[in-house]
Amino acid sequence: xxxxxxxxxxxxxxxxxxxxxxxxxxxxxxxxxxxxxxxxxxxxxxxxxxxxxxxxxxxxxxxxxxxxxxxxxxxxxxxxxxxxxxxxxxxxxxxxxxxxxxxxxxxxxxxxxxxxxxxxxxxxxxxxxxxxxxxxxxxxxxxxxxxxxxxxxxxxxxxxxxxxxxxxxxxxxxxxxxxxxxxxxxxxxxxxxxxxxxxxxxxxxxxxxxxxxxxxxxxxxxxxxxxxxxxxxxxxxxxxxxxxxxxxxxxxxxxxxxxxxxxxxxxxxxxxxxxxxxxxxxxxxxxxxxxxxxxxxxxxxxxxxxxxxxxxxxxxxxxxxxxxxxxxxxxxxxxxxxxxxxxxxxxxxxxxxxxxxxxxxxxxxxxxxxxxxxxxxxxxxxxxxxxxxxxxxxxxxxxxxxxxxxxxxxxxxxxxxxxxxxxxxxxxxxxxxxxxxxxxxxxxxxxxxxxxxxxxxxxxxxxxxxxxxxxxxxxxxxxxxxxxxxxxxxxxxxxxxxxxxxxxxxxxxxxxxxxxxxxxxxxxxxxxxxxxxxxxxxxxxxxxxxxxxxxxxxxxxxxxxxxxxxxxxxxxxxxxxxxxxxxxxxxxxxxxxxxxxxxxxxxxxxxxxxxxxxxxxxxxxxxxxxxxxxxxxxxxxxxxxxxxxxxxxxxxxxxxxxxxxxxxxxxxxxxxxxxxxxxxxxxxxxxxxxxxxxxxxxxxxxxxxxxxxxxxxxxxxxxxxxxxxxxxxxxxxxxxxxxxxxxxxxxxxxxxxxxxxxxxxxxxxxxxxxxxxxxxxxxxxxxxxxxxxxxxxxxxxxxxxx
Numbered sequence: 001x002x003x004x005x006x007x008x009x010x011x012x013x014x015x016x017x018x019x020x021x022x023x024x025x026x027x028x029x030x031x032x033x034x035x036x037x038x039x040x041x042x043x044x045x046x047x048x049x050x051x052x053x054x055x056x057x058x059x060x061x062x063x064x065x066x067x068x069x070x071x072x073x074x075x076x077x078x079x080x081x082x083x084x085x086x087x088x089x090x091x092x093x094x095x096x097x098x099x100x101x102x103x104x105x106x107x108x109x110x111x112x113x114x115x116x117x118x119x120x121x122x123x124x125x126x127x128x129x130x131x132x133x134x135x136x137x138x139x140x141x142x143x144x145x146x147x148x149x150x151x152x153x154x155x156x157x158x159x160x161x162x163x164x165x166x167x168x169x170x171x172x173x174x175x176x177x178x179x180x181x182x183x184x185x186x187x188x189x190x191x192x193x194x195x196x197x198x199x200x201x202x203x204x205x206x207x208x209x210x211x212x213x214x215x216x217x218x219x220x221x222x223x224x225x226x227x228x229x230x231x232x233x234x235x236x237x238x239x240x241x242x243x244x245x246x247x248x249x250x251x252x253x254x255x256x257x258x259x260x261x262x263x264x265x266x267x268x269x270x271x272x273x274x275x276x277x278x279x280x281x282x283x284x285x286x287x288x289x290x291x292x293x294x295x296x297x298x299x300x301x302x303x304x305x306x307x308x309x310x311x312x313x314x315x316x317x318x319x320x321x322x323x324x325x326x327x328x329x330x331x332x333x334x335x336x337x338x339x340x341x342x343x344x345x346x347x348x349x350x351x352x353x354x355x356x357x358x359x360x361x362x363x364x365x366x367x368x369x370x371x372x373x374x375x376x377x378x379x380x381x382x383x384x385x386x387x388x389x390x391x392x393x394x395x396x397x398x399x400x401x402x403x404x405x406x407x408x409x410x411x412x413x414x415x416x417x418x419x420x421x422x423x424x425x426x427x428x429x430x431x432x433x434x435x436x437x438x439x440x441x442x443x444x445x446x447x448x449x450x451x452x453x454x455x456x457x458x459x460x461x462x463x464x465x466x467x468x469x470x471x472x473x474x475x476x477x478x479x480x481x482x483x484x485x486x487x488x489x490x491x492x493x494x495x496x497x498x499x500x501x502x503x504x505x506x507x508x509x510x511x512x513x514x515x516x517x518x519x520x521x522x523x524x525x526x527x528x529x530x531x532x533x534x535x536x537x538x539x540x541x542x543x544x545x546x547x548x549x550x551x552x553x554x555x556x557x558x559x560x561x562x563x564x565x566x567x568x569x570x571x572x573x574x575x576x577x578x579x580x581x582x583x584x585x586x587x588x589x590x591x592x593x594x595x596x597x598x599x600x601x602x603x604x605x606x607x608x609x610x611x612x613x614x615x616x617x618x619x620x621x622x623x624x625x626x627x628x629x630x631x632x633x634x635x636x637x638x639x640x641x642x643x644x645x646x647x648x649x650x651x652x653x654x655x656x657x658x659x660x661x662x663x664x665x666x667x668x669x670x671x672x673x674x675x676x677x678x679x680x681x682x683x684x685x686x687x688x689x690x691x692x693x694x695x696x697x698x699x700x701x702x703x704x705x706x707x708x709x710x711x712x713x714x715x716x717x718x719x720x721x722x723x724x725x726x727x728x729x730x731x732x733x734x735x736x737x738x739x740x741x742x743x744x745x746x747x748x749x750x751x752x753x754x755x756x757x758x759x760x761x762x763x764x765x766x767x768x769x770x771x772x773x774x775x776x777x778x779x780x781x782x783x784x785x786x787x788x789x790x791x792x793x794x795x796x797x798x799x800x801x802x
Contacts, residue, residue, distance in 0.1 A: 004060060012049055014058035023134075024048070024056035026145040030138055031059065038108055041101040042130040064129045067121035069490070070098070070182065074117075074190045075511040076308050077485050080557070083124065087309045088287045088297070089277060090126055095186040096270040097128040102179050103263035105130070111137040111170040113147025115154045115178025116499070117185070117490070137170045144169070152208040153192065153503045154178040158256045160212040176260035180250035183266060185506075187243075188234045189300075189308060193217060193251060195507030197525070200226030204525035207500045216251035230508050232304045238289055238296045240276060242269045282568045285309040306509060307561060322574045323457050330454075330581055335444050336591040339598070342434035345427050346606050348614035356416050356615035370626035373633030374401050381640040386768065389643050397636050404628045416615040423609045430605065434598055438590055446584040450577055457573045464566045471554045471562065478558060483546045484514035484539065494538045496531060513539045743801035744784065746770045750798075752791035756781035763791045771801050 004010045019027070030045045038044045039062055049058040072078040073094060079086055098120060105112055112119075112130070119132045137147040148166045150159065156177035162168060184193045196217025198204035205215065210227065217227040218236045229236070236244055246261040246269055261269075273289070280286035280295040286309060288295050297308055352360070374397065381393045441449075471478070489502045489511060508524045509515065516539040521532040749768045753760040756778040766772065766784065776783040781792045 003063075007060075009063050010046070010060055011063045012058060012060050014049060018051070019056055022145065025143075026138055027056060027059050027134060029140045029143070029145070030134070030136075033108065033110075033138070033140065035108065037104050041104050041128070042133050044133050059134070061133075064121060064131060067123045067127075067129055069118055070094070070120040070122050070128070070186070071117040071190070071490050071506075072488070073122045074185045075488075075506060076189055076306055076509075077511050077514070078488060080307065080310060081485065083122075084310050084557075087285050089274065091186045092270055092274045093126040094122050094128060095183045096267050096274070097122075097126055098182055098186070099179060099263040099266035099270065101128050101130055101263075102175060103267065105136070106172045106175070106263065109139060111147065111172060112175045112178070113137045113165070113170045114149045114151065115175055115182070116151035117154075117182065118151075120182065146170070151499045152211075153500050154181050155211070156256065156260075157212050157214055157253075160208055172262065173256070173260055176262055177250060177255070179263060179266065180247060180260065183270070184247060187239065190506045190509075190511065191230065191233050192503040192507045193247065194227075195504045196227040196230050198227060206526060207503055214251060214253040216247070218247070219251070220248065232300055232306075232509055233507075234296055234300065238292060240269065240273050240289065243273060282571060283309075283564065304509065310557065310560070323454070323570070323577065326574065326577045326581060327454060330447070330450055330577070330584070333443075333581075333584060333588065335447065336588045336595070339434065339591075339595055342431045342598075343602055345424070346610045346613075348617055349607075349610040350614070352614045352618045353611060356618050360618040366626040366630075370629035370633070373630050373637075377633040377636035377640070380637045383640075385640045385643055389640075393636065393640060397632065400632055401629060404625055404632065407625070416612065416619045420609075420612040420616040423605065423612050426605060427609060430598065430601055438587070438594065440587065441583075443584050443587040443591060446580055446587060450580045450584070453573050453577050453580065457570065457577070460566055460569055460573075463569075464562060467562045467565075468554070468559070471558050475550075475552070475554060476548045478555065479548055479552065480543065480546050481514045482555070484516075484542055485512045487513040487542045489513075492538055494534050496534060501526075501531075513542045742774050743771055744774055744782070744798040745801040746772070746793075746798050748797060750793050752784070752793055754791055756783075756792045758794075760792065766790065766793055772798075 002012045002014065004012050027045055027048050031047050034044050034046050039046070043061040043064050045059040045061050047060045048056050049060065051057045068082045072082045073086065073091065083090065101120075102112070114132070114135045119130060119135075121129050121131055123129070135147050135149055138145045146165070146167055147170055148164070150165050152160065154177070156174050159165070159168070159174065181193060185191065192207060193216055194207050194210040196210075196215075198215075199222075205213065210217070213225075215225040215227045217225070217229050218233075219225045219227070222228060236247075239247075246265060249255060249258075250260045252258070276290050277287045278290045280288065280298060282295065282298055286295050286297040288297065300306075301308055378394060378397055381390055381397065385393055489497070489505055492502075504526065505511070505515075505521075505524060508520070510520060510524070516535050518532060518536065521527050521535060522529075746766050746768050750766045751762040752764045752766050754763050755761075772784040772790070773786060774782055774784060775789045777795070778792075780795050782795050782798065783789050783792055784798075785791075
């Protein structure tokens with residue numbers, strides 16, 4: 001390569017070996033195709049150089065100065081050397097310019113063919129130029145000169161199986177694959193899209209084998225590719241969805257037929273990404289997509305310890321001023337006072353309310369009447385009920401009265417007791433709320449954490465001094481590292497290490513001789529001890545040329561890294577203290593608000609509780625209980641009286657006259673009620689008895705059964721003559737003689753009726769327990785009596801006598 005006298009913007013390329021006639025014809029055709037657009041983006045031939053004999057010896061082209069190969073831009077360590085101010089925005093812009101260069105070449109009807117990281121160069125302004133253009137595929141006047149070379153790491157799957165590119169017709173779709181690889185390496189810090197961690201069976205594939213099988217390591221379809229990104233990679237989600245889609249299309253298995261994204265599509269998508277960036281708060285040199293919640297570059301740097309982008313430290317940008325002001329606010333904020341124990345409920349008020357006193361007075365009267373009525377009902381039962389009924393009734397009254405009393409106690413139905421119960425529940429709720437801690441840390445806990453952060457902040461100056469001292473002590477190691485970083489693997493001449501293996505190493509963060517460390521190399525798939533030994537020997541060959549310069553101090557870049565880290569820690573701690581101060585204020589405000597609310601509720605409930613307690617004390621029981629007891633007493637007394645009167649009812653007996661059985665008889669009524677003994681009448685005073693009365697009126701005397709069972713203590717029986725009663729009806733049609741002559745016993749006292757129906761007149765009462773004779777049966781009614789029929793009684797009131 002030679003400068004051209006008088007043409008500072010041009011250079012001459014002279015072949016060491018005379019080109020063939022085909023190449024000479026190709027160079028002449030290319031010189032004839034030179035245009036302004038091509039000359040802006042490529043070192044395009046502008047004319048041919050000839051030997052004195054007239055044969056082509058070389059060609060002239062524009063001079064490309066101030067540009068470096070693209071691999072020195074996307075590799076972190078080489079970028080720090082060659083592009084010290086480049087951040088991710090710069091890389092995105094360079095990728096877009098590379099796409100524009102491809103678009104210009106394809107618009108001219110040309111195909112690059114040999115796309116690789118060596119024939120693209122980048123300037124300090126991110127402009128991209130193409131070199132080695134004489135290898136392009138050129139077509140002119142129906143004649144095509146093929147591109148016969150290529151680097152496998154940037155060739156599409158359909159070109160991987162070829163032994164030679166001679167005579168192979170290239171298309172822009174082939175170039176689009178290489179462009180997608182270049183864009184990926186620029187955006188993803190030198191990672192190759194087909195270098196990753198293999199998860200399938202067998203040995204991990206090489207990059208060329210992975211390309212041939214379309215094993216895109218960042219693919220969404222990882223079940224097919226069996227590949228994952230290598231450690232320390234930029235997550236693919238850090239790219240916009242449109243760029244992710246373009247990569248999927250470019251590296252898909254069917255892209256050879258369906259077509260890959262062209263250069264113009266990449267220009268548009270990269271422009272969208274460039275307009276969707278924001279700066280990292282912790283590191284101003286980090287830019288990432290707005291849709292992400294955290295900076296991915298910080299995560300990669302923290303995990304790998306490798307600086308991806310340079311940092312220019314600006315003294316005074318952050319410092320103690322922010323922390324001093326924050327801590328002054330922390331110190332001024334007092335801790336809220338402790339809440340203490342919840343106060344107990346108050347005692348009763350001095351005096352019950354007028355309403356409670358009024359209800360208490362009427363309640364006492366009602367209570368006295370209720371229990372007095374219960375006692376009276378017991379007395380009535382004892383006096384009038386039969387012995388059997390009395391034995392069951394008295395305990396029943398007592399049990400029912402007890403149950404009513406207990407139900408009334410549990411019901412708490414009087415309004416004053418209800419109100420006291422409600423206030424007790426409200427006080428219990430207040431106590432629970434009082435004792436329940438506030439959610440989240442307390443103000444004192446937050447203050448303790450802020451004190452710890454402040455101590456870390458105050459220790460940063462000491463940490464900075466230690467790191468600076470360490471850098472000074474490690475000057476030799478750092479100078480050696482800087483020396484080795486100048487030897488890139490891309491330009492290395494290591495046996496068995498070709499472009500594919502170099503790309504694989506770059507995808508694992510190994511770019512220069514300083515990265516050649518045994519354990520790092522052995523962690524890369526496909527690198528065994530023999531290959532690692534060759535690389536270590538290459539490193540040692542460059543270590544031999546190192547000379548330590550003791551007069552050389554710590555590099556400014558190393559100092560900037562320390563200052564950046566300390567500044568980032570200061571900023572982080574200041575933000576944490578500011579956030580903690582806000583939480584502390586919120587916690588103090590919440591504590592104060594809660595205390596005021598609880599104390600206000602205590603003040604509100606205290607007088608209500610005291611008055612309710614006083615009112616409930618004077619009205620201890622509810623009125624419903626006493627009303628129920630009154631009802632019980634009335635019902636018990638009524639039952640006792642009814643059953644007692646029935647048991648003691650007069651016994652009516654019919655005795656037909658022996659002389660005139662077909663005539664109406666006058667019933668004899670015997671009252672078993674003790675009467676005072678009348679004075680004995682004198683015979684002279686005794687009224688004469690008419691003779692006719694002997695035939696019409698039976699003799700008045702007590703029945704035999706009454707005479708036999710009457711106690712001796714009874715006074716003489718008073719016998720009266722009643723009005724004539726209807727005769728006993730004995731229907732013949734419905735009557736039945738079944739059971740005639742059997743004996744029955746009365747279960748209870750029952751009315752004896754003149755006919756076999758409930759509407760017939762009552763002629764007498766059959767006493768409970770009386771054993772009587774059955775004369776006839778008719779539709780559930782039974783004609784009973786002793787020697788003679790008394791009348792009809794319903795059959796359910798009797799049972800067979802034993």
